[in-house]
Amino acid sequence: MSAIEVGLKVILLFFVLVTIHEWGHFYFAKRAGILVREFAIGFGPKIFSYKKGETRYTLRILPIGGFVRMAGEDPEIVQVNPGQTVAIKLNKQNEVAFLYLDQLDRRSNVIIGVVEQIDLERALRLSLDVDGEKVTYPIDPQAMMVTKGTETQIAPYDRQFGSKSVGKRAIAIVMGPVMNFILAIVLFFIVVIMSGVFTNVKLDSVLAGKAGEKSGLQKGDIIMSIDKQPIGDDREKLVTSIQSSAGKPMTWVIDRAGNPITLQVTPEMEAGAGKLGVVISGDRRSATLGEVFTGTYDQVVGTTIGIVTGLQKLVMLQFKLDDLGGPVRTAQVSAEFAKMGLTYLISWAATLSLYLGIFNLLPIPALDGSRLLFMGLEALRGKPIDPNRESMVHFVGFALLMLLMVAVTYNDILRLIKG
Numbered sequence: 469m470s471a472i473e474v475g476l477k478v479i480l481l482f483f484v485l486v487t488i489h490e491w492g493h494f495y496f497a498k499r500a501g502i503l504v505r506e507f508a509i510g511f512g513p514k515i516f517s518y519k520k521g522e523t524r525y526t527l528r529i530l531p532i533g534g535f536v537r538m539a540g541e542d543p544e545i546v547q548v549n550p551g552q553t554v555a556i557k558l559n560k561q562n563e564v565a566f567l568y569l570d571q572l573d574r575r576s577n578v579i580i581g582v583v584e585q586i587d588l589e590r591a592l593r594l595s596l597d598v599d600g601e602k603v604t605y606p607i608d609p610q611a612m613m614v615t616k617g618t619e620t621q622i623a624p625y626d627r628q629f630g631s632k633s634v635g636k637r638a639i640a641i642v643m644g645p646v647m648n649f650i651l652a653i654v655l656f657f658i659v660v661i662m663s664g665v666f667t668n669v670k671l672d673s674v675l676a677g678k679a680g681e682k683s684g685l686q687k688g689d690i691i692m693s694i695d696k697q698p699i700g701d702d703r704e705k706l707v708t709s710i711q712s713s714a715g716k717p718m719t720w721v722i723d724r725a726g727n728p729i730t731l732q733v734t735p736e737m738e739a740g741a742g743k744l745g746v747v748i749s750g751d752r753r754s755a756t757l758g759e760v761f762t763g764t765y766d767q768v769v770g771t772t773i774g775i776v777t778g779l780q781k782l783v784m785l786q787f788k789l790d791d792l793g794g795p796v797r798t799a800q801v802s803a804e805f806a807k808m809g810l811t812y813l814i815s816w817a818a819t820l821s822l823y824l825g826i827f828n829l830l831p832i833p834a835l836d837g838s839r840l841l842f843m844g845l846e847a848l849r850g851k852p853i854d855p856n857r858e859s860m861v862h863f864v865g866f867a868l869l870m871l872l873m874v875a876v877t878y879n880d881i882l883r884l885i886k887g
Contacts, residue, residue: 477806486534492647493536500636503539503627540628555580563608569615589625648825655818660763666701666750678745683733690723714742794876833865
């Protein structure tokens, strides 16, 4: 497989994972009547942008996530104050359709006046002093404010994120991770159909110099039992037995080319668990419909347990910096899976999607879980948290996440240099 093909598959993988997550936010925000200003994939400077309807769709240079910018979440419109001179253009209903704040002498077919009163959120009315005469106009709920060559649609209060009930806002936030969970389930379902089910547990390879080779294991060996416990097609049982038996001799019965052989196998301690240096595989057959569903369930539950266990170690600080990986390492691992074949890549994509969903639900500032926590507090208190304080918490959290991202990315680059 060429490097270009591998690169394109990795890019597509990240694009799908981020897009499905942000689409969950986008779709349910729109259903709640919230004005979505931007649907972005990536962070940093824009490399591609187009607008459709009320929303601008952008692709940004740093492929480390994405965001959906909803009206009312951040300061977004230049304040218009009484005494300010503006120009307006009316639509056929005699409503203000465009509100110009600069270059007034260059505007054509407009009314120029001094603002006396303006309400862009609730009353949607504008009163102007035009050549000594006071005139009042209703404002179109989709009116555009134009300044410095940029058009920004106004957001009446009922189109803002904060105007919606706690339930509607929570759904708009939680559906990002939920879409990742749904994608993971669908992908694991596809993997089980493509790969079938194991009929046994076989050693696909045995690494030279490792405990498995020292114990006499060979490529192609079929594992029949361990300490008189049948293995059958249960790979998880085999892995668990190896990991929990570091330094402890185990009695293995294997089938080698049709002949039963008994071996004493002793895993070595490595990274806190027993290891043999073997790659586990097995013979397969097509899965029945029932096996597809049970196999998908097992994949989702097993992967979730692994992810949660890893996050627990992270919270308890039971890790080294080398154990962490950022975008560079994730891309590197994704490239390795892409080289292994489509089934492996889809399985890895499902794992990443599940991880993305779980991680985003953590109550870490700037993540979806933190926003849901604030909404829960609002529901208990009966009134919202001060938006400025909440924004500050999310800003600090985002800054810390970016610092962590820089640190692990630096470590990833050093790891690549050192090979």
